[in-house]
Amino acid sequence: MTRVLVTGAGGFIGGHLVARLREQGVGRVRAVDRVPLDEWRQLFDDVDSRSADLRDPAECGRACAGVDTVYNLAADMGGMGFIENNKALCMLSVLISTHMLEAARWAGVQRFFYSSSACVYAAGKQESSEVEPLREADAYPAMPEDGYGWEKLFSERMARHYYEDFGLETRVARYHNVYGPDGTYDGGREKAPAAICRKVVAAVLAGSDEIEIWGDGLQMRSFTYIDDCVEGTLRLMASDVREPLNIGSEQSVTITSSSTSSRASPGSPSSATTT
Numbered sequence: 001m002t003r004v005l006v007t008g009a010g011g012f013i014g015g016h017l018v019a020r021l022r023e024q025g026v027g028r029v030r031a032v033d034r035v036p037l038d039e040w041r042q043l044f045d046d047v048d049s050r051s052a053d054l055r056d057p058a059e060c061g062r063a064c065a066g067v068d069t070v071y072n073l074a075a076d077m078g079g080m081g082f083i084e085n086n087k088a089l090c091m092l093s094v095l096i097s098t099h100m101l102e103a104a105r106w107a108g109v110q111r112f113f114y115s116s117s118a119c120v121y122a123a124g125k126q127e128s129s130e131v132e133p134l135r136e137a138d139a140y141p142a143m144p145e146d147g148y149g150w151e152k153l154f155s156e157r158m159a160r161h162y163y164e165d166f167g168l169e170t171r172v173a174r175y176h177n178v179y180g181p182d183g184t185y186d187g188g189r190e191k192a193p194a195a196i197c198r199k200v201v202a203a204v205l206a207g208s209d210e211i212e213i214w215g216d217g218l219q220m221r222s223f224t225y226i227d228d229c230v231e232g233t234l235r236l237m238a239s240d241v242r243e244p245l246n247i248g249s250e251q252s253v254t255i256t257s258s259s260t261s262s263r264a265s266p267g268s269p270s271s272a273t274t275t
């Protein structure tokens with residue numbers, strides 16, 4: 001029977017991915033996250049759920065033991081406010097990425113998924129309100145988001161070389177602004193959609209008609225609903241696409257006007273700065 005490991009399973013996307021894998025009855029699912037089990041967003045009785053710090057190579061080895069398929073979603077991350085102020089912490093996720101690939105290799109894992117980000121694209125390609133659609137090849141020449149984006153780009157390449165050198169089948173998704181139930185809402189790690197919702201609610205409750213937004217509000221952003229993110233992840237994992245792939249929406253939205261645009265071609269969200 002297939003045994004699937006999901007890391008970062010106590011978090012937002014990992015929790016939804018475990019839920020979907022259970023629904024699909026893919027086999028036995030093991031779930032690992034650093035936070036204690038009682039703090040996981042979603043917890044299931046029939047899932048082998050473990051609390052472990054995957055910066056530790058021994059923990060990665062235990063997590064991968066007896067597993068065929070790995071979805072590595074564990075990372076220290078948050079919205080733009082978090083990653084701008086915690087660059088070293090974000091880069092330390094390279095310990096998770098590295099030790100998980102190495103553990104997967106030695107455990108004989110057949111297929112390995114890595115969750116990258118639109119932050120691998122140069123900020124300069126994302127600053128204008130008239131951003132061009134981001135195509136996968138635009139990640140090079142490389143000038144990703146400082147800290148978080150560099151770690152993602154490095155780990156993407158490491159996944160590629162684990163296939164080329166060791167034959168481990170790796171799949172890499174570049175997620176674009178994922179939102180939905182159980183997403184981080186406050187505390188400093190929340191992203192734009194949740195932060196805007198929280199600010200609007202707070203303003204309404206306070207009888208105010210003003211909220212603070214970052215930038216001029218005209219930046220174009222694309223947002224991906226969690227179910228689409230999980231669906232894209234599963235389809236990518238089942239595919240033979242070994243190059244990193246954007247998983248996001250084709251529709252861009254500005255914060256202030258709520259106007260939308262659909263300028264991207266399929267597979268190339270016209271997303272702007274995102275985590």
Ligand SMILES: NC(=O)c1ccc[n+]([C@@H]2O[C@H](COP(=O)([O-])OP(=O)(O)OC[C@H]3O[C@@H](n4cnc5c(N)ncnc54)[C@H](O)[C@@H]3O)[C@@H](O)[C@H]2O)c1
Pocket residue numbers: 007008009010011012013014032033034035052053054055072073074075076077078096115116117118174175176177178179184191274275
């Ligand atoms: N949510 C988005 O919009 C988005 C966009 C691009 C990329 N991503 C990537 O997708 C993945 C999942 O993101 P998310 O939104 O679910 O974030 P999240 O913060 O909700 O989940 C990440 C989980 O990883 C866990 N983790 C962190 N360090 C760990 C460690 N040392 N050992 C074990 N677990 C550890 C955290 O406790 C957390 O539960 C991340 O790799 C993230 O960088 C997310």
